[in-house]
Amino acid sequence: MLRFSFLLVLAAAISASGQQVGVQPATRPVFKALPLGGADDLVSKPIPGAPAPASGGPAAPLETVSPPSSLDVKPAGDDAVRLQIFLDEANFGPGLVDGKPGRFTELAVYSWNEVNGHPVDDWVAVNTAARKAVPNPLAVGLVPDVVKEWVDPDLPTKRSLQAKKRRMSYRSVAEFMSERYHCDVAYLTVLNGGKRINTLKARDSLIVPNITPFYIEKLGQVRHEADPALSLRHVVVDTKINQARIFEAAPAALVVAEPGQTEVTRVTRANRGLIASFPITPGKPQFIKFGTWELRSMVELPYWRYDQQLLDTGKRGNDALNIPAGPNSPVGVIWNGLSKPGIGMHGTSDPETIGRARSAGCIRLANWDAIRLPILIRPGTTVEIR
Numbered sequence: 001m002l003r004f005s006f007l008l009v010l011a012a013a014i015s016a017s018g019q020q021v022g023v024q025p026a027t028r029p030v031f032k033a034l035p036l037g038g039a040d041d042l043v044s045k046p047i048p049g050a051p052a053p054a055s056g057g058p059a060a061p062l063e064t065v066s067p068p069s070s071l072d073v074k075p076a077g078d079d080a081v082r083l084q085i086f087l088d089e090a091n092f093g094p095g096l097v098d099g100k101p102g103r104f105t106e107l108a109v110y111s112w113n114e115v116n117g118h119p120v121d122d123w124v125a126v127n128t129a130a131r132k133a134v135p136n137p138l139a140v141g142l143v144p145d146v147v148k149e150w151v152d153p154d155l156p157t158k159r160s161l162q163a164k165k166r167r168m169s170y171r172s173v174a175e176f177m178s179e180r181y182h183c184d185v186a187y188l189t190v191l192n193g194g195k196r197i198n199t200l201k202a203r204d205s206l207i208v209p210n211i212t213p214f215y216i217e218k219l220g221q222v223r224h225e226a227d228p229a230l231s232l233r234h235v236v237v238d239t240k241i242n243q244a245r246i247f248e249a250a251p252a253a254l255v256v257a258e259p260g261q262t263e264v265t266r267v268t269r270a271n272r273g274l275i276a277s278f279p280i281t282p283g284k285p286q287f288i289k290f291g292t293w294e295l296r297s298m299v300e301l302p303y304w305r306y307d308q309q310l311l312d313t314g315k316r317g318n319d320a321l322n323i324p325a326g327p328n329s330p331v332g333v334i335w336n337g338l339s340k341p342g343i344g345m346h347g348t349s350d351p352e353t354i355g356r357a358r359s360a361g362c363i364r365l366a367n368w369d370a371i372r373l374p375i376l377i378r379p380g381t382t383v384e385i386r
Contacts, residue, residue, distance in 0.1 A: 061136035061210055071127045074101055079127065081137035085211045086130035087112060088182060091276035091376070093369045096352060097209045098187040104279040104355060107243050111277040117270030134210070138191070141208040143200055146217045147176050155328060159306050159321055168326030168349070173200040179327060180216070181208040182368050184352045214368040216327055224298035224374040231380030233275075235295075237345075237363055238386060239282035242355045244345070244363065246276040246376050276376050279354050280345075281364040288385065293338040295381040298374055301325035302335040316342070332367045334374075338383055345383070346370060 066077030075083050080101050084094040087108040095104030110120040118125045152169035156162055170176040174185045174197045181188075189197045191207040200206065232249040282288055307320040327333055332347015344362050348354065351366035363385070365373075 061139040062207065063136055069127070071124045073123055074106070075123075075127055078137050079131070081209060082134035083109075083127060083130040085134050085137055085209055086126075088211060089133075091278075091372065093278040093366070095279045095354065095366075096187070097181070097183045097211060104242075107241060107279070108277065111245070111274060114271045115274050136210055138207055139210040140205050141177065141181065141213075143173060143177060143202050143204045143206070144217075145202050147173055147202050150216055150327070151176055159323065162323050163306070163321040165324055167324050168328040170327055173202075174198070176216075177206065177208065179351065179367060180213045182211050182214065182366070183209055186352075214371065216333070216367075219300050219333055219371070221302075221325065222300045224300075224378060226380045227378040230376065230378040233377050234382035234384065235345075235377060236384050236386065237280060237282070239288060239290075240386075242280055242282065244278050244280045244365070245274060248273045248275060276372075278365050278369040278372075281348075281354050281356070282385075283343075283362055289338075289340045289343050290385050291340075292382060292384045293340050293343070295336060295377060295379050295383055296339050297335070297337040297344075298379060299335050299337075300371075301333060302329075302331060304329050304331045304335075306330075327367055331362075332364075332370055334367075334370050336370075336373055345373065 066079075069075035069077065069079040074080075077099070081097065081099045084097045084099070084101060084105055087094045087105065088097060090112060092108040092111045093104070094101065094108040109123065109126050112126050113120045113122055116125065150167075150169050151171070151173055152165070152167070153171055155165065155169055155171050162168065170179070172185075174188060177200065178185045178188050185197065188206065188208070196204075196206060234247050234249070236245045236247065238245065303325055304323040305320050306323050307317050323329060325333075327347075328349040329347075330349055331344075332349065335344055335346045337344040346362055346364060347367040347370035348364045351368075354364060354366055
């Protein structure tokens with residue numbers, strides 16, 4: 001398990017302006033971690049050795065010290081965290097931000113290189129860009145007061161009991177904070193220790209990845225409509241590598257074949273047609289609906305129709321339950337329905353299982369990735385599952 005040694009110093013102040021989920025970051029993103037400015041941002045339990053925020057002032061990012069990685073290989077330590085943050089902010093999802101770059105981080109690097117005209121397996125350019133864009137990969141965050149509305153330690157696991165709840169909330173403050181900062185509870189435990197993570201409450205401080213937060217409290221039961229530009233884009237869901245790739249309406253051709261030729265010519269140039277890629281979990285092989293479909297609906301915080309017969313056989317049954325909306329809903333925080341009934345792209349209650357555990361028949365993404373889809377695509381978009 002990755003361990004950090006910390007040299008904590010006061011650094012540049014974090015921007016005090018909020019950013020809604022799904023807003024694409026600027027070329028030089030400003031990374032934010034709570035607490036934000038204001039008299040209500042005092043930390044109740046300061047982190048030992050960490051810079052205490054001034055009364056009513058912003059928090060400070062943390063400068064960590066670990067041996068720098070070579071630029072030409074997959075990084076480790078601080079460089080691994082900053083690379084994952086850099087890719088995530090650019091809409092090339094690396095999976096969990098955990099300082100342990102695996103296959104999803106590799107795929108995100110390949111996508112970034114493709115867009116920028118580098119060989120797909122080149123690590124120098126992306127590592128260099130990440131070091132420049134993310135000087136401080138960790139920051140001090142504050143558990144917001146709104147956590148009280150979104151955590152229910154007594155959330156049942158039985159579907160019939162969940163149907164009686166008002167919301168499919170988080171089961172712990174640690175789960176709330178890990179999803180907020182695109183990681184898992186295990187990584188927050190590495191950064192903060194088990195005792196602190198297991199006793200978190202509103203207004204406590206903790207060390208988090210220095211990434212644009214996923215603001216669950218900004219979501220509503222919104223239905224996103226078609227858009228003249230975004231609806232023309234198309235998505236390729238590759239179930240072999242577990243990645244969804246989003247393209248402009250007419251991506252550049254990178255493979256050229258003349259009539260009668262036995263070999264193709266691969267064109268080396270920046271593929272500006274590729275605008276985003278995210279890790280996914282496809283459905284069970286017997287339920288995957290290969291083909292080209294149309295995106296028909298996009299609904300935030302949807303209710304979920306729990307139909308055991310549908311999950312078992314792929315066919316709708318007569319006995320079903322309505323499971324309320326929330327981050328721990330099996331469809332996560334957004335449903336993107338396709339023209340194939342019952343099939344869609346959606347969030348998940350278990351982001352750490354993306355790419356590892358099969359879904360019933362749909363395409364699952366981490367909630368922090370799924371909620372970005374409305375700023376990238378809209379109903380009318382073509383979705384190819386291959």
